[in-house]
Amino acid sequence: MGFADLSALAYPWDTLGDVRATARAHPDGVLDLSIGTPVDPTPAVVRDALAAASDAHGYPLTHGTPALRAAVAAWFARRRGVPDVDPEAVLPTVGSKELVGLLPSLLGLGPGDVVVHPAVAYPTYDVGARLAGATPLATDDVDAWAGRPDVRLVWVNSPGNPTGAVADVAHLRRVVDAARETGAVVVGDECYAELPWADRWTGPDGASLVPSLLDPRVSGGSHERLLVAYSLSKQSNVAGYRAAFVAGDPALVRGLLATRKHLGMIVPAPVQAAMTAALGDDAHVAAQRAVYAGRRAALLGALGAAGFAVDGSEAGLYLWARPTGDARAGADVPVEGATSRELAAWFARRGILVGPGEFYGPAGDRHVRVALTAPDDDVTRAVARITPS
Numbered sequence: 001m002g003f004a005d006l007s008a009l010a011y012p013w014d015t016l017g018d019v020r021a022t023a024r025a026h027p028d029g030v031l032d033l034s035i036g037t038p039v040d041p042t043p044a045v046v047r048d049a050l051a052a053a054s055d056a057h058g059y060p061l062t063h064g065t066p067a068l069r070a071a072v073a074a075w076f077a078r079r080r081g082v083p084d085v086d087p088e089a090v091l092p093t094v095g096s097k098e099l100v101g102l103l104p105s106l107l108g109l110g111p112g113d114v115v116v117h118p119a120v121a122y123p124t125y126d127v128g129a130r131l132a133g134a135t136p137l138a139t140d141d142v143d144a145w146a147g148r149p150d151v152r153l154v155w156v157n158s159p160g161n162p163t164g165a166v167a168d169v170a171h172l173r174r175v176v177d178a179a180r181e182t183g184a185v186v187v188g189d190e191c192y193a194e195l196p197w198a199d200r201w202t203g204p205d206g207a208s209l210v211p212s213l214l215d216p217r218v219s220g221g222s223h224e225r226l227l228v229a230y231s232l233s234k235q236s237n238v239a240g241y242r243a244a245f246v247a248g249d250p251a252l253v254r255g256l257l258a259t260r261k262h263l264g265m266i267v268p269a270p271v272q273a274a275m276t277a278a279l280g281d282d283a284h285v286a287a288q289r290a291v292y293a294g295r296r297a298a299l300l301g302a303l304g305a306a307g308f309a310v311d312g313s314e315a316g317l318y319l320w321a322r323p324t325g326d327a328r329a330g331a332d333v334p335v336e337g338a339t340s341r342e343l344a345a346w347f348a349r350r351g352i353l354v355g356p357g358e359f360y361g362p363a364g365d366r367h368v369r370v371a372l373t374a375p376d377d378d379v380t381r382a383v384a385r386i387t388p389s
């Protein structure tokens with residue numbers, strides 16, 4: 001069996017034409033809080049490592065250099081509370097998105113197999129299931145799939161995009177226990193883990209307490225059937241490098257490596273060097289988090305003043321906002337229960353682009369996703385436009 005043809009599937013961000021046109025017509029210019037693409041410079045420590053590795057005449061290692069794999073294992077131990085990642089069971093990926101989209105196919109899933117992903121979710125989980133010919137199941141309820149032998153892959157996304165919800169150890173453990181009963185693979189997509197905001201997920205100096213799927217309290221000390229996908233795009237401002245990795249079960253990683261070697265799915269050598277440097281430097285990650293903290297506080301204040309509640313958003317790069325209906329009397333605020341496109345249109349009339357929640361599934365259709373990835377000046381201007389006068 002081959003890949004399903006997805007060429008006719010609409011790409012959500014390409015469907016925003018009318019909202020985009022409204023925002024662009026704003027006399028003081030458009031402010032983009034939609035796609036979460038980093039806007040701050042790539043740190044010098046990362047760029048220097050990339051430049052120093054620019055003589056890359058030979059083919060790079062699909063498995064990643066030993067230095068990169070050791071840096072990933074050390075990072076898991078130092079930053080994620082996971083002391084037992086085997087460097088052999090680490091594999092760089094060309095950004096996380098390709099891994100998310102291809103994993104069901106690379107694991108050999110097909111028609112009749114079910115891929116579980118969060119009810120409100122990054123769309124690529126669904127796309128990847130469809131590409132393989134498998135069936136996506138959008139649910140946060142473990143009981144909806146526990147015991148089903150057709151469930152072969154379960155995605156956990158904590159901290160979540162778009163909701164910013166964080167799964168605690170008890171929930172992750174429940175997912176793992178249920179999956180192990182039927183042999184399903186569980187993958188944690190954790191690329192926002194270094195951006196905690198809620199007190200309960202924030203340790204000294206802003207260190208993350210967001211639990212990993214590979215945390216021994218979750219895994220019980222065995223990574224069997226478990227993988228974590230991680231991306232440096234956000235924490236190190238390298239979305240343009242395509243720098244990510246997957247780690248966990250040595251047997252699963254061996255299988256992925258074998259297939260990816262056949263396909264030539266290789267992270268370029270200079271990017272591998274840049275990733276190694278990025279993973280060894282916590283200072284730039286902390287500095288970037290401080291920048292986002294400022295933008296987040298400003299936008300939270302403005303959204304609150306305009307009558308929005310922000311749900312979840314305990315970690316990550318987004319505010320997941322819905323109108324409550326109780327704003328200052330007389331203010332032009334969206335009404336409670338408005339659809340996410342109506343809400344996006346409300347922002348567009350202020351020259352602001354945000355993501356309609358429906359992009360993330362029907363359960364998201366009463367929210368908008370407001371990204372923190374805009375320059376400080378743009379955030380200041382957005383705050384002024386959102387705050388009722």
Ligand SMILES: Cc1ncc(COP(=O)(O)O)c(C=O)c1O
Pocket residue numbers: 036094095096097098100122157160161189191230231232233239243244
């Ligand atoms: C939940 C989630 N997973 C994966 C990705 C992909 O990241 P990248 O392909 O830049 O590594 C994103 C990017 O927005 C994301 O939000």
